[in-house]
Amino acid sequence: MTGRLRLVIFDVDGTLVDSQGDISAAMTAAFQAEGLVPPILNSVLGIVGLSLDVAMPILAPEEDTVMHGRLVQGYKDAYMTLRAQTGTAASSPLYPGAREALEELHMMPDVLLGVATGKSKRGLDKLIEGHGLEKFFVTRQVADFHPSKPHPSMIFEALRDAGVEKSDAVMVGDTSFDMDMAAAAGVTGIGVSWGYHGPERLGAAQYNIEGFDALGPLVQRIWETVS
Incomplete structure:
Protein backbone atom coordinates (compact mmCIF):
# COMPACT_ATOMS: atom_id res chain seq x y z
CA MET A 1 0.00 0.00 0.00
CA ALA A 90 -31.08 -17.49 9.60
CA SER A 91 -32.97 -15.39 7.06
CA SER A 92 -29.91 -13.75 5.45
CA PRO A 93 -26.83 -15.79 6.37
CA LEU A 94 -23.38 -14.53 5.47
CA TYR A 95 -21.74 -16.45 2.67
CA PRO A 96 -18.78 -18.64 3.68
CA GLY A 97 -15.70 -16.50 4.14
CA ALA A 98 -17.55 -13.17 4.05
CA ARG A 99 -16.84 -12.14 7.64
CA GLU A 100 -13.23 -13.25 7.38
CA ALA A 101 -12.77 -11.22 4.18
CA LEU A 102 -14.25 -8.14 5.83
CA GLU A 103 -11.92 -8.58 8.79
CA GLU A 104 -8.91 -9.03 6.52
CA LEU A 105 -9.67 -5.90 4.50
CA HIS A 106 -10.57 -3.90 7.60
CA MET A 107 -7.13 -4.65 9.05
CA MET A 108 -5.30 -3.41 5.94
CA PRO A 109 -3.72 0.02 6.39
CA ASP A 110 -5.50 2.76 4.41
CA VAL A 111 -8.34 0.48 3.25
CA LEU A 112 -11.93 1.58 3.86
CA LEU A 113 -15.09 -0.46 3.29
CA GLY A 114 -18.50 0.56 2.06
CA VAL A 115 -21.85 -0.77 0.87
CA ALA A 116 -23.94 0.05 -2.20
CA THR A 117 -27.22 -1.86 -2.19
CA GLY A 118 -30.73 -1.88 -3.53
CA LYS A 119 -31.93 -2.40 0.03
CA SER A 120 -33.68 0.31 1.99
CA LYS A 121 -31.85 2.06 4.82
CA ARG A 122 -34.07 0.29 7.32
CA GLY A 123 -33.34 -3.09 5.78
CA LEU A 124 -29.60 -2.55 5.58
CA ASP A 125 -29.34 -1.21 9.12
CA LYS A 126 -31.22 -4.23 10.46
CA LEU A 127 -28.98 -6.62 8.54
CA ILE A 128 -25.76 -4.95 9.69
CA GLU A 129 -26.98 -4.93 13.27
CA GLY A 130 -28.12 -8.55 13.07
CA HIS A 131 -24.71 -9.73 11.91
CA GLY A 132 -22.69 -7.37 14.11
CA LEU A 133 -21.02 -5.64 11.16
CA GLU A 134 -21.29 -2.08 12.46
CA LYS A 135 -17.55 -1.46 12.67
CA PHE A 136 -16.77 -2.21 9.06
CA PHE A 137 -18.50 0.26 6.76
CA VAL A 138 -17.62 3.95 6.58
CA THR A 139 -20.25 4.59 3.91
CA ARG A 140 -23.64 2.95 3.38
CA GLN A 141 -25.45 3.76 0.15
CA VAL A 142 -29.05 2.55 -0.16
CA ALA A 143 -31.98 2.72 -2.55
CA ASP A 144 -33.84 5.35 -0.51
CA PHE A 145 -31.55 8.15 -1.65
CA HIS A 146 -30.36 7.19 -5.14
CA PRO A 147 -31.54 6.14 -8.59
CA SER A 148 -31.57 2.39 -9.04
CA LYS A 149 -28.48 0.49 -10.09
CA PRO A 150 -26.83 0.54 -12.60
CA HIS A 151 -26.87 4.33 -12.23
CA PRO A 152 -23.49 5.26 -10.67
CA SER A 153 -24.92 7.65 -8.05
CA MET A 154 -24.32 5.30 -5.11
CA ILE A 155 -20.66 4.81 -6.01
CA PHE A 156 -20.09 8.52 -6.53
CA GLU A 157 -21.52 9.27 -3.09
CA ALA A 158 -19.47 6.48 -1.51
CA LEU A 159 -16.30 7.96 -3.02
CA ARG A 160 -17.19 11.38 -1.63
CA ASP A 161 -17.96 9.96 1.80
CA ALA A 162 -14.67 8.12 1.95
CA GLY A 163 -12.54 10.80 0.29
CA VAL A 164 -11.25 8.29 -2.23
CA GLU A 165 -10.48 8.68 -5.96
CA LYS A 166 -12.26 6.33 -8.36
CA SER A 167 -8.95 4.79 -9.41
CA ASP A 168 -8.48 3.69 -5.80
CA ALA A 169 -11.88 1.99 -5.45
CA VAL A 170 -13.37 -1.36 -6.41
CA MET A 171 -16.96 -2.58 -6.49
CA VAL A 172 -17.64 -6.19 -5.47
CA GLY A 173 -20.95 -7.67 -6.58
CA ASP A 174 -22.85 -10.61 -7.99
CA THR A 175 -25.11 -9.03 -10.61
CA SER A 176 -24.83 -7.31 -13.95
CA PHE A 177 -26.33 -4.24 -12.28
CA ASP A 178 -23.35 -4.05 -9.90
CA MET A 179 -20.78 -4.44 -12.65
CA ASP A 180 -22.53 -2.00 -14.99
CA MET A 181 -22.73 0.50 -12.12
CA ALA A 182 -19.00 0.11 -11.48
CA ALA A 183 -18.23 0.64 -15.17
CA ALA A 184 -20.45 3.72 -15.30
CA ALA A 185 -18.65 5.17 -12.27
CA GLY A 186 -15.20 4.37 -13.62
CA VAL A 187 -14.22 2.03 -10.80
CA THR A 188 -12.92 -1.52 -11.04
CA GLY A 189 -15.65 -4.16 -10.97
CA ILE A 190 -15.06 -7.52 -9.26
CA GLY A 191 -17.73 -10.13 -9.94
CA VAL A 192 -18.39 -13.04 -7.58
CA SER A 193 -19.39 -16.51 -8.71
CA TRP A 194 -21.77 -17.46 -5.89
CA GLY A 195 -24.55 -14.89 -6.35
CA TYR A 196 -27.80 -14.48 -8.28
CA HIS A 197 -26.54 -13.71 -11.79
CA GLY A 198 -24.49 -16.28 -13.64
CA PRO A 199 -21.02 -15.49 -14.98
CA GLU A 200 -22.46 -15.02 -18.48
CA ARG A 201 -24.18 -11.85 -17.21
CA LEU A 202 -21.08 -10.35 -15.60
CA GLY A 203 -19.40 -9.25 -18.81
CA ALA A 204 -18.69 -5.77 -17.45
CA ALA A 205 -16.62 -7.19 -14.57
CA GLN A 206 -12.89 -6.60 -14.89
CA TYR A 207 -12.11 -9.44 -12.50
CA ASN A 208 -14.01 -12.45 -11.17
CA ILE A 209 -13.44 -14.46 -8.02
CA GLU A 210 -14.60 -17.92 -6.98
CA GLY A 211 -14.32 -17.38 -3.22
CA PHE A 212 -13.84 -14.66 -0.63
CA ASP A 213 -10.33 -15.89 0.11
CA ALA A 214 -9.25 -14.47 -3.25
CA LEU A 215 -10.52 -10.96 -2.59
CA GLY A 216 -7.79 -9.57 -0.34
CA PRO A 217 -4.89 -10.67 -2.54
CA LEU A 218 -6.72 -9.46 -5.66
CA VAL A 219 -7.34 -5.91 -4.45
CA GLN A 220 -3.71 -5.62 -3.39
CA ARG A 221 -2.58 -6.66 -6.88
CA ILE A 222 -5.02 -4.24 -8.49
CA TRP A 223 -3.80 -1.32 -6.41
CA GLU A 224 -0.14 -2.16 -6.99
CA THR A 225 -0.79 -1.44 -10.68
CA VAL A 226 -2.16 2.06 -9.97
CA SER A 227 0.32 3.06 -7.25
Missing part, protein backbone atom coordinates in the same frame (compact mmCIF):
# COMPACT_ATOMS: atom_id res chain seq x y z
CA THR A 2 1.13 3.55 -0.68
CA GLY A 3 -0.58 5.55 2.06
CA ARG A 4 -3.41 6.64 -0.25
CA LEU A 5 -6.90 5.77 0.93
CA ARG A 6 -8.52 2.85 -0.88
CA LEU A 7 -12.17 1.82 -0.87
CA VAL A 8 -13.83 -1.58 -1.32
CA ILE A 9 -17.57 -1.21 -1.96
CA PHE A 10 -19.78 -4.27 -1.50
CA ASP A 11 -23.17 -5.18 -2.80
CA VAL A 12 -25.19 -7.02 -0.15
CA ASP A 13 -27.81 -9.53 -1.35
CA GLY A 14 -26.11 -12.29 -3.31
CA THR A 15 -22.65 -10.96 -2.45
CA LEU A 16 -22.26 -10.73 1.33
CA VAL A 17 -25.45 -12.54 2.35
CA ASP A 18 -27.68 -15.20 0.81
CA SER A 19 -31.16 -13.78 1.24
CA GLN A 20 -32.86 -15.46 -1.70
CA GLY A 21 -35.22 -17.49 0.51
CA ASP A 22 -36.74 -14.45 2.16
CA ILE A 23 -36.65 -12.40 -1.04
CA SER A 24 -38.63 -15.07 -2.87
CA ALA A 25 -41.05 -15.64 0.03
CA ALA A 26 -41.66 -11.90 0.49
CA MET A 27 -42.27 -11.42 -3.22
CA THR A 28 -44.72 -14.33 -3.24
CA ALA A 29 -46.56 -12.90 -0.24
CA ALA A 30 -46.77 -9.44 -1.84
CA PHE A 31 -48.22 -10.78 -5.10
CA GLN A 32 -50.63 -13.18 -3.42
CA ALA A 33 -51.94 -10.42 -1.15
CA GLU A 34 -53.02 -8.57 -4.31
CA GLY A 35 -54.53 -11.66 -5.95
CA LEU A 36 -51.72 -11.91 -8.49
CA VAL A 37 -49.71 -14.93 -9.63
CA PRO A 38 -46.25 -14.69 -8.03
CA PRO A 39 -43.23 -14.58 -10.34
CA ILE A 40 -41.01 -17.63 -10.58
CA LEU A 41 -37.77 -17.73 -8.59
CA ASN A 42 -35.47 -17.13 -11.57
CA SER A 43 -37.40 -13.97 -12.44
CA VAL A 44 -37.16 -12.72 -8.86
CA LEU A 45 -33.43 -13.39 -8.62
CA GLY A 46 -32.95 -11.70 -11.96
CA ILE A 47 -34.06 -8.34 -10.53
CA VAL A 48 -32.19 -8.55 -7.20
CA GLY A 49 -30.07 -5.42 -6.92
CA LEU A 50 -32.57 -3.14 -8.60
CA SER A 51 -34.59 -0.72 -6.51
CA LEU A 52 -38.07 -2.07 -5.86
CA ASP A 53 -39.78 0.72 -7.79
CA VAL A 54 -37.79 -0.36 -10.84
CA ALA A 55 -38.11 -4.11 -10.20
CA MET A 56 -41.89 -4.32 -9.79
CA PRO A 57 -42.77 -3.09 -13.32
CA ILE A 58 -40.41 -5.76 -14.66
CA LEU A 59 -42.07 -8.50 -12.59
CA ALA A 60 -45.63 -7.24 -13.17
CA PRO A 61 -45.52 -5.44 -16.54
CA GLU A 62 -49.29 -5.57 -17.08
CA GLU A 63 -50.12 -3.82 -13.81
CA ASP A 64 -50.37 -0.05 -13.32
CA THR A 65 -48.25 2.25 -11.18
CA VAL A 66 -50.71 2.13 -8.28
CA MET A 67 -50.44 -1.65 -8.12
CA HIS A 68 -46.66 -1.47 -8.43
CA GLY A 69 -46.62 0.79 -5.39
CA ARG A 70 -48.81 -1.63 -3.46
CA LEU A 71 -46.51 -4.51 -4.39
CA VAL A 72 -43.46 -2.55 -3.23
CA GLN A 73 -45.02 -1.87 0.16
CA GLY A 74 -46.32 -5.42 0.44
CA TYR A 75 -42.87 -6.78 -0.27
CA LYS A 76 -41.24 -4.52 2.32
CA ASP A 77 -43.77 -5.48 4.99
CA ALA A 78 -43.49 -9.20 4.25
CA TYR A 79 -39.69 -9.11 4.21
CA MET A 80 -39.45 -7.40 7.59
CA THR A 81 -42.00 -9.84 9.06
CA LEU A 82 -40.06 -12.84 7.80
CA ARG A 83 -36.78 -11.54 9.20
CA ALA A 84 -38.38 -10.77 12.56
CA GLN A 85 -39.70 -14.32 12.71
CA THR A 86 -36.47 -16.13 11.88
CA GLY A 87 -33.71 -13.67 12.80
CA THR A 88 -31.11 -12.12 10.52
CA ALA A 89 -28.57 -14.93 10.82
Whole structure:
Protein backbone atom coordinates (compact mmCIF):
# COMPACT_ATOMS: atom_id res chain seq x y z
CA MET A 1 0.00 0.00 0.00
CA THR A 2 1.13 3.55 -0.68
CA GLY A 3 -0.58 5.55 2.06
CA ARG A 4 -3.41 6.64 -0.25
CA LEU A 5 -6.90 5.77 0.93
CA ARG A 6 -8.52 2.85 -0.88
CA LEU A 7 -12.17 1.82 -0.87
CA VAL A 8 -13.83 -1.58 -1.32
CA ILE A 9 -17.57 -1.21 -1.96
CA PHE A 10 -19.78 -4.27 -1.50
CA ASP A 11 -23.17 -5.18 -2.80
CA VAL A 12 -25.19 -7.02 -0.15
CA ASP A 13 -27.81 -9.53 -1.35
CA GLY A 14 -26.11 -12.29 -3.31
CA THR A 15 -22.65 -10.96 -2.45
CA LEU A 16 -22.26 -10.73 1.33
CA VAL A 17 -25.45 -12.54 2.35
CA ASP A 18 -27.68 -15.20 0.81
CA SER A 19 -31.16 -13.78 1.24
CA GLN A 20 -32.86 -15.46 -1.70
CA GLY A 21 -35.22 -17.49 0.51
CA ASP A 22 -36.74 -14.45 2.16
CA ILE A 23 -36.65 -12.40 -1.04
CA SER A 24 -38.63 -15.07 -2.87
CA ALA A 25 -41.05 -15.64 0.03
CA ALA A 26 -41.66 -11.90 0.49
CA MET A 27 -42.27 -11.42 -3.22
CA THR A 28 -44.72 -14.33 -3.24
CA ALA A 29 -46.56 -12.90 -0.24
CA ALA A 30 -46.77 -9.44 -1.84
CA PHE A 31 -48.22 -10.78 -5.10
CA GLN A 32 -50.63 -13.18 -3.42
CA ALA A 33 -51.94 -10.42 -1.15
CA GLU A 34 -53.02 -8.57 -4.31
CA GLY A 35 -54.53 -11.66 -5.95
CA LEU A 36 -51.72 -11.91 -8.49
CA VAL A 37 -49.71 -14.93 -9.63
CA PRO A 38 -46.25 -14.69 -8.03
CA PRO A 39 -43.23 -14.58 -10.34
CA ILE A 40 -41.01 -17.63 -10.58
CA LEU A 41 -37.77 -17.73 -8.59
CA ASN A 42 -35.47 -17.13 -11.57
CA SER A 43 -37.40 -13.97 -12.44
CA VAL A 44 -37.16 -12.72 -8.86
CA LEU A 45 -33.43 -13.39 -8.62
CA GLY A 46 -32.95 -11.70 -11.96
CA ILE A 47 -34.06 -8.34 -10.53
CA VAL A 48 -32.19 -8.55 -7.20
CA GLY A 49 -30.07 -5.42 -6.92
CA LEU A 50 -32.57 -3.14 -8.60
CA SER A 51 -34.59 -0.72 -6.51
CA LEU A 52 -38.07 -2.07 -5.86
CA ASP A 53 -39.78 0.72 -7.79
CA VAL A 54 -37.79 -0.36 -10.84
CA ALA A 55 -38.11 -4.11 -10.20
CA MET A 56 -41.89 -4.32 -9.79
CA PRO A 57 -42.77 -3.09 -13.32
CA ILE A 58 -40.41 -5.76 -14.66
CA LEU A 59 -42.07 -8.50 -12.59
CA ALA A 60 -45.63 -7.24 -13.17
CA PRO A 61 -45.52 -5.44 -16.54
CA GLU A 62 -49.29 -5.57 -17.08
CA GLU A 63 -50.12 -3.82 -13.81
CA ASP A 64 -50.37 -0.05 -13.32
CA THR A 65 -48.25 2.25 -11.18
CA VAL A 66 -50.71 2.13 -8.28
CA MET A 67 -50.44 -1.65 -8.12
CA HIS A 68 -46.66 -1.47 -8.43
CA GLY A 69 -46.62 0.79 -5.39
CA ARG A 70 -48.81 -1.63 -3.46
CA LEU A 71 -46.51 -4.51 -4.39
CA VAL A 72 -43.46 -2.55 -3.23
CA GLN A 73 -45.02 -1.87 0.16
CA GLY A 74 -46.32 -5.42 0.44
CA TYR A 75 -42.87 -6.78 -0.27
CA LYS A 76 -41.24 -4.52 2.32
CA ASP A 77 -43.77 -5.48 4.99
CA ALA A 78 -43.49 -9.20 4.25
CA TYR A 79 -39.69 -9.11 4.21
CA MET A 80 -39.45 -7.40 7.59
CA THR A 81 -42.00 -9.84 9.06
CA LEU A 82 -40.06 -12.84 7.80
CA ARG A 83 -36.78 -11.54 9.20
CA ALA A 84 -38.38 -10.77 12.56
CA GLN A 85 -39.70 -14.32 12.71
CA THR A 86 -36.47 -16.13 11.88
CA GLY A 87 -33.71 -13.67 12.80
CA THR A 88 -31.11 -12.12 10.52
CA ALA A 89 -28.57 -14.93 10.82
CA ALA A 90 -31.08 -17.49 9.60
CA SER A 91 -32.97 -15.39 7.06
CA SER A 92 -29.91 -13.75 5.45
CA PRO A 93 -26.83 -15.79 6.37
CA LEU A 94 -23.38 -14.53 5.47
CA TYR A 95 -21.74 -16.45 2.67
CA PRO A 96 -18.78 -18.64 3.68
CA GLY A 97 -15.70 -16.50 4.14
CA ALA A 98 -17.55 -13.17 4.05
CA ARG A 99 -16.84 -12.14 7.64
CA GLU A 100 -13.23 -13.25 7.38
CA ALA A 101 -12.77 -11.22 4.18
CA LEU A 102 -14.25 -8.14 5.83
CA GLU A 103 -11.92 -8.58 8.79
CA GLU A 104 -8.91 -9.03 6.52
CA LEU A 105 -9.67 -5.90 4.50
CA HIS A 106 -10.57 -3.90 7.60
CA MET A 107 -7.13 -4.65 9.05
CA MET A 108 -5.30 -3.41 5.94
CA PRO A 109 -3.72 0.02 6.39
CA ASP A 110 -5.50 2.76 4.41
CA VAL A 111 -8.34 0.48 3.25
CA LEU A 112 -11.93 1.58 3.86
CA LEU A 113 -15.09 -0.46 3.29
CA GLY A 114 -18.50 0.56 2.06
CA VAL A 115 -21.85 -0.77 0.87
CA ALA A 116 -23.94 0.05 -2.20
CA THR A 117 -27.22 -1.86 -2.19
CA GLY A 118 -30.73 -1.88 -3.53
CA LYS A 119 -31.93 -2.40 0.03
CA SER A 120 -33.68 0.31 1.99
CA LYS A 121 -31.85 2.06 4.82
CA ARG A 122 -34.07 0.29 7.32
CA GLY A 123 -33.34 -3.09 5.78
CA LEU A 124 -29.60 -2.55 5.58
CA ASP A 125 -29.34 -1.21 9.12
CA LYS A 126 -31.22 -4.23 10.46
CA LEU A 127 -28.98 -6.62 8.54
CA ILE A 128 -25.76 -4.95 9.69
CA GLU A 129 -26.98 -4.93 13.27
CA GLY A 130 -28.12 -8.55 13.07
CA HIS A 131 -24.71 -9.73 11.91
CA GLY A 132 -22.69 -7.37 14.11
CA LEU A 133 -21.02 -5.64 11.16
CA GLU A 134 -21.29 -2.08 12.46
CA LYS A 135 -17.55 -1.46 12.67
CA PHE A 136 -16.77 -2.21 9.06
CA PHE A 137 -18.50 0.26 6.76
CA VAL A 138 -17.62 3.95 6.58
CA THR A 139 -20.25 4.59 3.91
CA ARG A 140 -23.64 2.95 3.38
CA GLN A 141 -25.45 3.76 0.15
CA VAL A 142 -29.05 2.55 -0.16
CA ALA A 143 -31.98 2.72 -2.55
CA ASP A 144 -33.84 5.35 -0.51
CA PHE A 145 -31.55 8.15 -1.65
CA HIS A 146 -30.36 7.19 -5.14
CA PRO A 147 -31.54 6.14 -8.59
CA SER A 148 -31.57 2.39 -9.04
CA LYS A 149 -28.48 0.49 -10.09
CA PRO A 150 -26.83 0.54 -12.60
CA HIS A 151 -26.87 4.33 -12.23
CA PRO A 152 -23.49 5.26 -10.67
CA SER A 153 -24.92 7.65 -8.05
CA MET A 154 -24.32 5.30 -5.11
CA ILE A 155 -20.66 4.81 -6.01
CA PHE A 156 -20.09 8.52 -6.53
CA GLU A 157 -21.52 9.27 -3.09
CA ALA A 158 -19.47 6.48 -1.51
CA LEU A 159 -16.30 7.96 -3.02
CA ARG A 160 -17.19 11.38 -1.63
CA ASP A 161 -17.96 9.96 1.80
CA ALA A 162 -14.67 8.12 1.95
CA GLY A 163 -12.54 10.80 0.29
CA VAL A 164 -11.25 8.29 -2.23
CA GLU A 165 -10.48 8.68 -5.96
CA LYS A 166 -12.26 6.33 -8.36
CA SER A 167 -8.95 4.79 -9.41
CA ASP A 168 -8.48 3.69 -5.80
CA ALA A 169 -11.88 1.99 -5.45
CA VAL A 170 -13.37 -1.36 -6.41
CA MET A 171 -16.96 -2.58 -6.49
CA VAL A 172 -17.64 -6.19 -5.47
CA GLY A 173 -20.95 -7.67 -6.58
CA ASP A 174 -22.85 -10.61 -7.99
CA THR A 175 -25.11 -9.03 -10.61
CA SER A 176 -24.83 -7.31 -13.95
CA PHE A 177 -26.33 -4.24 -12.28
CA ASP A 178 -23.35 -4.05 -9.90
CA MET A 179 -20.78 -4.44 -12.65
CA ASP A 180 -22.53 -2.00 -14.99
CA MET A 181 -22.73 0.50 -12.12
CA ALA A 182 -19.00 0.11 -11.48
CA ALA A 183 -18.23 0.64 -15.17
CA ALA A 184 -20.45 3.72 -15.30
CA ALA A 185 -18.65 5.17 -12.27
CA GLY A 186 -15.20 4.37 -13.62
CA VAL A 187 -14.22 2.03 -10.80
CA THR A 188 -12.92 -1.52 -11.04
CA GLY A 189 -15.65 -4.16 -10.97
CA ILE A 190 -15.06 -7.52 -9.26
CA GLY A 191 -17.73 -10.13 -9.94
CA VAL A 192 -18.39 -13.04 -7.58
CA SER A 193 -19.39 -16.51 -8.71
CA TRP A 194 -21.77 -17.46 -5.89
CA GLY A 195 -24.55 -14.89 -6.35
CA TYR A 196 -27.80 -14.48 -8.28
CA HIS A 197 -26.54 -13.71 -11.79
CA GLY A 198 -24.49 -16.28 -13.64
CA PRO A 199 -21.02 -15.49 -14.98
CA GLU A 200 -22.46 -15.02 -18.48
CA ARG A 201 -24.18 -11.85 -17.21
CA LEU A 202 -21.08 -10.35 -15.60
CA GLY A 203 -19.40 -9.25 -18.81
CA ALA A 204 -18.69 -5.77 -17.45
CA ALA A 205 -16.62 -7.19 -14.57
CA GLN A 206 -12.89 -6.60 -14.89
CA TYR A 207 -12.11 -9.44 -12.50
CA ASN A 208 -14.01 -12.45 -11.17
CA ILE A 209 -13.44 -14.46 -8.02
CA GLU A 210 -14.60 -17.92 -6.98
CA GLY A 211 -14.32 -17.38 -3.22
CA PHE A 212 -13.84 -14.66 -0.63
CA ASP A 213 -10.33 -15.89 0.11
CA ALA A 214 -9.25 -14.47 -3.25
CA LEU A 215 -10.52 -10.96 -2.59
CA GLY A 216 -7.79 -9.57 -0.34
CA PRO A 217 -4.89 -10.67 -2.54
CA LEU A 218 -6.72 -9.46 -5.66
CA VAL A 219 -7.34 -5.91 -4.45
CA GLN A 220 -3.71 -5.62 -3.39
CA ARG A 221 -2.58 -6.66 -6.88
CA ILE A 222 -5.02 -4.24 -8.49
CA TRP A 223 -3.80 -1.32 -6.41
CA GLU A 224 -0.14 -2.16 -6.99
CA THR A 225 -0.79 -1.44 -10.68
CA VAL A 226 -2.16 2.06 -9.97
CA SER A 227 0.32 3.06 -7.25
